[in-house]
Amino acid sequence: MNDQGTTQNVLGRRLKEEREYRGFSQEEIASHLGVPRSAISLIESGSRRVSAEELSRLAKLYQTTMESLAGHDQEAFQPEAVRLLARAATELSATDRDEVLRFAQFLRSRKTK
Numbered sequence: 001m002n003d004q005g006t007t008q009n010v011l012g013r014r015l016k017e018e019r020e021y022r023g024f025s026q027e028e029i030a031s032h033l034g035v036p037r038s039a040i041s042l043i044e045s046g047s048r049r050v051s052a053e054e055l056s057r058l059a060k061l062y063q064t065t066m067e068s069l070a071g072h073d074q075e076a077f078q079p080e081a082v083r084l085l086a087r088a089a090t091e092l093s094a095t096d097r098d099e100v101l102r103f104a105q106f107l108r109s110r111k112t113k
Contacts, residue, residue: 014071015043055069
């Protein structure tokens, strides 16, 4: 597979992950973009290209950046468990996030001793 196909597959996978994480159906995303539902399926499988305008609209809807969706930012290089932890933490209260951070710092300090 060429680099173009690989890039489309990565983008399609990331778009599917974001859609599912946010709880949207393919039909809802298709309606948001003004395309048939089958187009979303093709995008997510890497069989259809995404225009810059579509990618921008999806990034806004998913509350992320186009770079993140395309895999061109630091988040893309983090282990999946770290990304899942970060996503879960966004749904916590500020107090609970502070507690999770303190616990992570405790674990890190324990490892260095």
